[in-house]
Amino acid sequence: MDEIHGDFEKRKPQLLRADISxxxxxDVIKNVRQRHIVDSIVSLQLIDILGKPVYQxxxxxxxAHTGKHAGHPPQHSVIxxxxxxxxxxxxxxxKEAVALASRRFNGExxxxxxxxxxxxxxxxxxxxxxxxxxxxxFDNAANTTVYVAAELGTVQSFRNNKWRIFDFLxxxxxxxxxxxxxxxxxxxxIFSIFGLVTVVSGFALYFMSSKRFRKHTRPSQ
Numbered sequence: 001m002d003e004i005h006g007d008f009e010k011r012k013p014q015l016l017r018a019d020i021s022x023x024x025x026x027d028v029i030k031n032v033r034q035r036h037i038v039d040s041i042v043s044l045q046l047i048d049i050l051g052k053p054v055y056q057x058x059x060x061x062x063x064a065h066t067g068k069h070a071g072h073p074p075q076h077s078v079i080x081x082x083x084x085x086x087x088x089x090x091x092x093x094x095k096e097a098v099a100l101a102s103r104r105f106n107g108e109x110x111x112x113x114x115x116x117x118x119x120x121x122x123x124x125x126x127x128x129x130x131x132x133x134x135x136x137x138f139d140n141a142a143n144t145t146v147y148v149a150a151e152l153g154t155v156q157s158f159r160n161n162k163w164r165i166f167d168f169l170x171x172x173x174x175x176x177x178x179x180x181x182x183x184x185x186x187x188x189x190i191f192s193i194f195g196l197v198t199v200v201s202g203f204a205l206y207f208m209s210s211k212r213f214r215k216h217t218r219p220s221q
Contacts, residue, residue, distance in 0.1 A: 004166045006158035009144055011106045013155075016048050023086040028055045031086050032079055037061050042076050046083060049092070049153050050099055053083035056153060078130075078151045091150040097134035101146035104155045105138055112139040116150075125159045125167065 002008060025044050032038060042058035060074045081088045092100070094114060102109035115135040120127050126135065130149040133156065137145040142160035149156050 004162050006142075006144060006160050006163065009106050009142070009158055009160065011104050013104065014048055014051070016046065016053050020053050020083075022046065022053055022083040025055065027086040028057060028081045028083075031081060031088055032057055032059070035088060036077070036079065047153060049080075050096060050103070054089070054153060055081045055083050055086075057081065080151070080153050091132075092134070092148065092153055094134060097148040097150065098136055100155060101134070101136035101148050105144065105146055107138065107140055107144070110139040111136060113137045125164060126157065129156050
């Protein structure tokens with residue numbers, strides 16, 4: 001499983017120095033509120049982006065409670081701000097995403113391709129993960145792709161050929177060809193019932209073909 005998850009390809013993220021000087025989180029929230037309507041704060045985290053401290057602010061906007069989102073869990077928005085100044089910054093650029101992926105990749109950082117993902121379907125290997133994101137694929141034997149969430153400013157997942165094979169086999173095992181994890185889907189239930197009927201019929205045929213059963217059912221002469 002470590003190879004499937006690509007753990008051997010991951011470098012530990014760099015830690016921020018303890019002597020860094022950062023502004024108060026309240027200053028960051030104040031700057032964000034000047035540009036966006038903030039209804040409530042979900043989390044405020046200090047992260048490292050290429051050696052620089054950055055605040056990652058998750059919040060819920062007022063629009064999340066109205067309109068098409070009404071009656072549903074509020075959608076979180078994410079924004080980044082320079083921790084040393086408190087100024088709001090843009091999401092990761094392609095250059096920053098590639099540099100971040102290369103730092104976390106434990107191998108030769110020879111980039112083969114870069115893709116910017118705005119949406120994914122249920123069969124994509126980056127399904128149900130934060131978007132938009134950069135898919136940075138490295139030129140190695142495992143064909144490893146590192147996914148970096150642009151708005152979060154963090155590496156989200158590693159995908160390699162072994163993971164892709166496992167994902168296909170797991171899909172056929174659970175017979176869930178959408179999310180892969182719904183083990184109560186109708187198709188699997190039908191085959192489970194069919195398998196149970198097959199086992200029961202096998203036992204029935206065994207007893208019906210036994211000498212003792214045929215002896216008791218044989219007509220008297």
